[in-house]
Amino acid sequence: MEKKKLYIGFITYSKEAMAYLPYFLDSLFNQNITNFETLAVDGNEDGTDRNIKLLNKYPQIKIISKGKNLGFGKSFNLMINDAQKNGAEYFMVLNPDTILESDCVNNLLTAIKNDNNLASVSPKIYKWNFVPDKSNEKTNIIDSFGIVLKTGLRFFxxxxxxxxHGQYENAKIFGPSGAAAMYRMSALEKVKFNNQYFDELMFMYKEDCDLAYRLFLAGYSSALVTTAKMYHDRTVSGKGDGNILIALNRRNKSRKAKKWSLFHQLIIIKKYWRLQNTINKISILKHVFLMFIFSLIFEQYLLIYFFKIFRTKVNKY
Structure with missing residues (x-):
């Protein structure tokens, strides 16, 4: 049997995933191409096997791990390693709280195959208004058209x-969002360290930004594929990248999400500090100072991470 070149992986975390999975899996297995392998990690730790029972209804899904929440990075590293051992040339990361248009995967695969300098591609991801048994609305509101990098190692x-409105048809991106990303396996192999593709120091949040930066340093590029479309019911979504808007958006984030996001941003800064020019270093210091003051006044539980980063060993570049 001919080995399949594309592997697609996703993680299920908790009982909340149950509501999404029928829609997600239906859209995934109704793509206009079928020559891909599907891998899953079930991170549900509530002692039930509700997600596993549903996944087992799909014999084409190979379950790599179950019963423990390993985090985004480690879970996908397990799946990418499995794909690599089986001769995969491309790997697609997906969140299960998404639905895909029927030509999404094929359009992404065609784009990355046709440009050898591309390490990754991103679809157009729109907001999905999903409420179980009540709402299943696709919108034209942007969730993410990919990650962009701004001064001070800030990612949006x-x-x-x-x-x-078509305003991003020719936009350049730094990398794809972890909600949906297709990668070239040979590029991932070049930038992995300690057998890790995603940095496992980052349990969840920012690991897609870190991988995008390493691929950039290796000389690769990324692209937005405007013909590939899908929809995401993001737990927390922003309204822009200005300082005031960022502060307002924080009200919707859980404490755990804020802790991960801050600490992982500090990890990225520590990893790539030596590569930054003077202007960028000044911008980074200014932004970290503002984050510290904000935490001191409004979110004191975050202060420990400004000190923890000094004790954290990272792979510096």
Whole structure:
């Protein structure tokens, strides 16, 4: 039997995933191409096997791990390693709280195959208004058209919260969002360290930004594939990248999400500090100072991470 070149992986975390999975899996297995392998990690730790029972209804899904929440990075590293051992040339990361248009995977695969300098590609991801048994609305509001990098090692989802008027048809991106990303396996092999593709120091949040930076340093590029479209019911979505808007958006984030996001941003800064020019270093210091003051006044539980980063060993570049 001919080995399949594309592997697609996803993680299920908790009982909340149950509501999404029928829609997600239906859209995934109704793509206009079928020559891909599907891998899953079930991170549900509530002692039930509700997600596993549903996944087992799909014999084409190979379950790599179950019963423990390993985090985003480690879970996908397990799946990418499995794909690599089986001769995969491309790997697609997906969140299960998404639905895909029927030509999404094929359009991404065609784009990355046709440009050897591309390490990754991103679809157009729109907001999905999903409420179980009540709402299943696709919108033209942008969730993420990929990650962009701004001064000070700050990463943002391109267009998030905006209505798509075609304003990003020729946009350049730094990398794809972890909600949906297709990678070239040979590029991932070049930038992995300690057998890790995603940095496992980052349990969840920012690991897609870190991988995008390493691929950039290796000389690769990324692209937004405007013909590939899908929809995401993001737990927390932003409305822009200005300082005031960022502060307002924080009200919707859980404490755990804020802790991960801050600490992982500090990890990225520590990893790539030596590569930054003077202007960028000044911008980074200014931004970290503002984050510290904000935490001191409003979110004191975050202060420990400004000190923890000094004790954390990272792979510096």
């Amino acid at each position: 989802d391109l267009g998030q919260g905006q209505i798509d």
